Amino acid sequence: MHLNTQAPRPVRASNRTMGVVVAAVLLLVGGLILANPERAGAAADPVISRGKAATASSSETSALGPQNAFDGDQATRWASAEGKDPQWIRVDLGADATVSRVKLSWEAAYAKVYRVEISPDGSTWTRLANETAGNGGTDDWTALSGKGRYLRVYGTARGTAYGYSLHEVEVYGTPGGGTPPGTGAFTVVAAGDIAAQCTASDSGCAHPKTAALAQRINPKFYLTMGDNQYDDARIADYRAYYDKSWGVFKDKTHPVPGNHETYDPAGPLSGYKSYFGAVAYPQGKSYYSFNEGNWHFIALDSNSFDQKAQIDWLKADLAANGKQCIAAYWHHPLYSSGGHGNDPVGRPVWNILYGAKADLVLNGHDHHYERFAPQDPNGKATSDGITEIVGGMGGAEPYEIENVQPNSQKRISGPYGVLKLDFTDSGYSWTYVDTDGKTQDTSPKYTCH
CATH class of the missing domain: 2.60.120.260 (Galactose-binding domain-like)
Structure with missing residues (x-):
């Protein structure tokens, strides 16, 4: 004692x-508990x-x-x-x-x-x-x-x-004094660079296979990280290809656009907006946010990161956020070891997210899987940094790994698959699962900042 x-x-x-x-103390405590039932309850x-x-x-x-x-x-x-x-x-x-x-x-x-x-x-x-x-x-x-x-x-x-x-x-x-705000664990499936112009009748067509895998996982909802439909994201192509695979769970999907969505001859994002409607524009813009459990999710349009309106919206959205954990997703990765490589268009957004103690960023654009150790916007590894995942293996032709970046912990090019992200009220982890249902990579467990 x-x-x-x-x-x-x-x-x-x-x-x-x-x-x-x-x-001796145990004997004494035993006597005290008998003499003090209230203390016994506390014990x-x-x-x-x-x-x-x-x-x-x-x-x-x-x-x-x-x-x-x-x-x-x-x-x-x-x-x-x-x-x-x-x-x-x-x-x-x-x-x-x-x-x-x-x-x-x-x-x-x-x-x-x-x-x-x-x-x-x-x-x-x-x-x-x-x-x-x-x-x-x-x-x-x-x-x-x-x-x-x-x-x-x-x-x-x-x-x-x-x-x-x-x-x-x-x-x-x-x-006592109220119900805890957390609502427990949930699972999310995410991928980018999805629907090539092919269907399940073609044995080499990958996006019907990633869609079937995603549906088997049966998550709370789905995220896409842009380039949802190739090659120029016309509404007719969305209906002919994406809709036959990932479109099965469109009402549970929170998408963002990629650069291919800007190639539509009818106008940038025309087919994307026509196909997804309010699913992609719940707040009337091509960027939006939503909450699930103790998490705040931010969907951004990296085609327009140079527009002040989106940056101002992001700052206001983060200032109003009451959730402990923050995840953001868009198309162009700030860091990537693939063919497109690092894209500095995201650095100002990273600066804002890092200042708000955001936890996780999901991207596509490069057609491979890659996870990074937590890092700051300048690429310095730090325990309070943002974890970035490149998940561009939803169905488009894979890209080779070309220039391995600092803090890159795992890179996979070849097997198509999806991210299976597991969120709790205080943290997150994920696995990269291929279309055969095999786990290709498992992340560490992270705690929200």
Whole structure:
């Protein structure tokens, strides 16, 4: 038992406690519980932090993000940047809750001095527990009494030369004060560069196969990343080709246009707008946004990134966003190792999204699959960067990989397929699945910024 002869404070039980003392304490606690039924109820409070949205002051790598401390898995962990104080990790409990206990499972890099705090709004913090001589292992703070929506562990002095690292942070208590805003996990299927001028009667025609795969996955909805119909996206071609494959689930699709949609002799985006109608223009423009769960999705028209109207709209849309997680998608990738290569048209948009702490960008244009490590708009790898995926393998002829870009982690050219994206209230991951149903690539698990 960690004893403090100064002012009373919550109890913190260390895993280095002598066995005989633990036995005596258990006997004592047993007697107290019998004498205090209210305390017995508190001891049985459930874990209310598991799987909830988490953030941190820093992460050593994207694979050691804060979500790992709330996944119930002792084999995963959060690790802060090394050699820097202070550092913190925070969880959003989803609604106001009464917290009675916090259990911390430290990795070898532990905190010597830290505090546990609670807040109703993520700005004003009240201290629940304070440690000034931490020695790692497991810290189990019981007999706490605090109310709030956000809880954080705030470290001010490291116990080692490394950083701060926690396998698990378990918050126990009783929810109250409203229903958590999250609506659980959902799956999305996405692809770009889809309908060549062929049909299922041609064995070499790929887009009917990617459509069948997409339909088997049965996602919440579908995204397209432009060049939906080749070669010049006439309405007659949309009806003859795209409509026979991906058009089967048009009412569940959130598309964006590509450069081929601008080639329509009837006018740029004429066939695209005629075919999709309000599906592609729900807000009266070729760019729009929508929400699902704890995610805000932004569909952009990269053919008109030079137009002030779209940029102003994007800034206003992000300013009004109330969701924690942000994904954006358009046609031309800022970074690509394929034949088209990097397209700087997207850099101003990346700057805006990065400033808003966006998480994910999906693109097409190059006909291959590629995933990048999180990076900033200038291509510098950073844990708070945006993750980009090129997913242009929906049915158009594949392009070769030509010039591998920095931060490119995986590249596949050849097998047609779709992105199967799995979203939660606090993070995301995905697989690239080919038309035979085989998983060609699996991403790391990422936490929303």
